[in-house]
Amino acid sequence: MVSCLPSRRIENEDFLDRFGDKVHEVVKMTGVRTRYWVEDGTTTSDLCAVAAECLLDRLGWERDSVDGIIFVSQTPDYRLPATSCVLQHRLGLRTGVLAFDVSLGCSGYPYGLWMAMMMVQTGAAKRILLAVGDTSSIMNDADDRGTALLFGDAGTVTAIEATVPDADPAWFILGTDGQGADNLIVPGGAFRKREATGRLEGHPLDKLFMDGGEVFNFTLKAVPSLIRDTMAAAGEGVEDYDMFLLHQANAFMIRHLAKKAKLPPEKVPINIDRYGNTSSATLPLLMTTDRADALTTGDCRVALFGFGVGYSWAAASMRIGPLRCCETISL
Known part of the structure; x- marks a missing residue:
């Protein structure tokens, strides 16, 4: 797997003119000290394409040996066509491969793994590229310190193939509670008409709205039992x-x-201080930044937990490694 970060690094000091001492309050709660944002005109698919090129090169995979590409993101290039189709052509994958998008954020990586591994297990595909990432900075409301300071951008690509006939099974738990949909949402910009009333009054409808308290309560209720x-x-x-x-x-x-x-605590790595909340990319980015040595040199039992926007949650328990490639690069 390969993660790709934008080269533009954003420090907390960059927000002092806009938010003043409130910056320190947000940092105390979230722990974010730096994050990386894309430049204007750069999208999630740009980050994923660079990551995919690097990964294919490291693995020595021929382009025509890839059977499919899955793109998991809530910041696609277009409403249509699917960004996975754009990536298929951009990467030079053969015509006829399966390609589709999945609109999931915080839980997206375990969901994507589940879909890709099911395809390989059933024989529908032998090699899959799982592209997962978000450029949430594009959706941030610059005047909302709760989101502007929290989110970072990243794109990741994981290669999945069947190599060991008697490999240990992977276990997944996936779930949804749409009652919480309005607590983490971009209210406008698609096809449902919303008005800036109630909690949304004064909020730009094409920007991310988050009720941090409600999301926090959901997490404390749902995640311990998920683990x-x-x-x-x-x-x-x-x-x-x-x-x-x-x-x-x-x-x-x-x-x-x-x-x-x-x-x-030593088994629960944290990198949000350096990269912010990168939405669907947090779990693979955590592996390539903080656990790359372990995953490339050993056989690791890993549990992954994604939870948030939707509300949606997903968990996986599996053995990973030794990986031939696990690294982080810059755009």
Whole structure:
């Protein structure tokens, strides 16, 4: 797997003129100190294309050996066509491969893994590229410190193929509660007409709206049981895992969830301080930045947990590694 970050680094000091001392309050809660934003005109597919080119080169995969590409993002290039079709052509993959988009954010990576692995397991494909990422900075309301300081941009690509006939099974838990849809939403810009009333009064409808308190409450309610249920489904205990990878939504939240689930802190890496909340890309980015050495040199039991916008959640328990490629590059 390869993650691609924009080259434009945004420091907290860059927000002082706009938000003043409020910057320090947000940082205390979220833990974000730096993040990377795309330049005008750069999209998620640009980041994913660079990551894919690097990954294909590292693996030595011929373009015509790839059977499909899945693009998981809530910041596509267009309403239509699907960005996966754009990437298929841009990467020079053969005509006729399967390609489709999935509109998911925080839970997107485990969902994408589930779909890609099902395709490989059923024989529908032998090699899949899973492109996952978001450029949330484009959706940020510059006057909303709760989102402007929180989100970063990243694109990732994971290569999936069947190589070991007797590999350990992967376990997944996927779920949704659409009652929380309005608590993390871009209200306008698509086909449903919304008015800037109630909580949305004065808010630009084409920008991200987040009710941080409601999202926080959902997470504290849903994730501890998700962690327990995932380990129970896999028949594993905390001691059996090398790492627990949680969606990088908020540093305080991650530490609280780890403590509540009795997960050893050393097994719960955090990189939101350096990259911000990169939405669907947080889990693969966490692997390529903070666990690359372990994943390229050993066979690791990994649990992944994505949760947030939708509301949606997804978890996976699997063995990963040793990977032939696990790195982070810049655009």
